[in-house]
Amino acid sequence: MSDGTVAEVLAAMADPTRRALLDSLAAGGEASATALSTGLPVTRQAVVKHLAVLERAGLVTPRREGREVRYALRPAPLADAASWLGGLAAEWDARTRDGDGVGSAGR
């Protein structure tokens, strides 16, 4: 399951600034914190903190390149979170459809 809890991924994806950050990375490939901060209405420091959160969630990975640090996207944890959510949704759906109560838990 790659890295970072599903909960961490969800929390990371819940923030609009963070999503914008990830969008930028998806669109333009690797980028440094300073580069990312231009184009966003926040300070470089704020971006740094967000990147730290994203890294803890495993959604992004840093790579030192001379005097700067480039961050790149890591899709795996996102896919994990997505399938986890999907599984839960399916389970709920099965339960609410009829059995509604106990039932033989899917998992």
Added chain:
Amino acid sequence: MSDGTVAEVLAAMADPTRRALLDSLAAGGEASATALSTGLPVTRQAVVKHLAVLERAGLVTPRREGREVRYALRPAPLADAASWLGGLAAEWDARTRDGDGVGSAGR
């Protein structure tokens, strides 16, 4: 697209207490706020607030039953969020796999 933003769903699912709440509802079907609060280490009021968040996200729906209010699961928004995340993950995967830069996202 049911109800509640995907972001709201993600934020709602990011909280452990809220997940526990949803688990209880999934396991035992409908339940009132007071019923849910027993079995959790928090006050009824805290549960009420969490239920409000979950309702705003569309994950739960209230139904007045005499003098009490029963909350029931609503799987749809969760499924939406899951497929949204899945789509994003696929897109990232496609981009990081080769094009990495701009590239015509589509296919």
Added chain:
DNA sequence: CATACGTGCAACCATCGAGTTGCAGGTACG
């Protein structure tokens, strides 16, 4: 009718998260 139970509202507190500013330390380059 009186009582008990459940809900709803409001005030309040503590903590967390997002964001800022300021400054010190490396690293590239003329």
Added chain:
DNA sequence: CGTACCTGCAACTCGATGGTTGCACGTATG
């Protein structure tokens, strides 16, 4: 070598959020 640029750390502000207590109101029920 000196300058410019980027990173890293620390202190601080401020609003949102999770949680609590207290109380008033409605609704069953003996």
